[in-house]
Amino acid sequence: MGSLVMHLCIGKKIASKIKPTQKKEFLIGNLAPDLSKITNLAKNISHYLKKEIKNGVEIEVPDLERFVNEYKERLGEPFIQGYLCHLISDDLWFREYIPNHVVSITEDKKHILLRDIDDYIPYEEFRKRMYKDYSKTNEYLYELYKVNLKQFDDMKIQNPKMKEFEYEKIHRLIEQISFYLEFEKNRNTDELIDGLEKGIEELDMLSKEECVTYIEQAVEQVKRKMEELEV
Secondary structure (H helix, E strand, O other), rough: OHHHHHHHHHHHHHHHHHHOOOHHHHHHHHHHHHHHHHHHHHHHHHOOOOEEEOOEEEEEEEEEHHHHHOOOOOOOOOOHHHHHHHHHHHHHHHHHHHHHHHEEEEEOOOOOEOOOOOOOOEHHOOOOOHHHHHHHHHHHHHOOOOOHHHOOOOOOOOOOOOOOOOOOHHHHHHHHHHHHHHHHOOOOOOHHHHHHHHHHHHOOOOOOOHHHHHHHHHHHHHHHHHHHHHO
């Protein structure tokens, strides 16, 4: 569920550590699972989701073992590595960070109890609150981690031939980052940080410290998993 910019920040830092043979393929692979958000592919397929119980609450997390087994002969490919990076990052977000905010979910998944509210609220309201915070943190994180989108000017890569990724729709990934391409063209660093700091103080659920801690922890977790798999 983590934001696109969080994944961009994590991908950038991981690429600098593991030095994939083809950086662009790795970075696009790292964004690839979220293409399902704007296509018809079910998220349980794109993100290898499985159900688990965490603190008495049923959650859905990526089944990392199933993904690794599925692509064990291809783990040296940069696109596959990027895809795995995304799944590991999401696994951390759902296991360790969402439970910081969610106390309970009704059996029908339509209402949710948050730690800062005394009553259940509709799940869609929770999603709106979370994504509103994402939008507020995006520019701050984008600037803090000095994300550079120039490598996405050309989205042409070899078809990774994954059933979980609709290669013919790869051009639509650019739609997800088009706002930041404009932001990058018009940014004025001298005026930027003060304004972004003010905006990020108005977060509803998240905090900038939580977002930065998550990114750094995800980088370490991805790096550790890659070392375990010797890729």
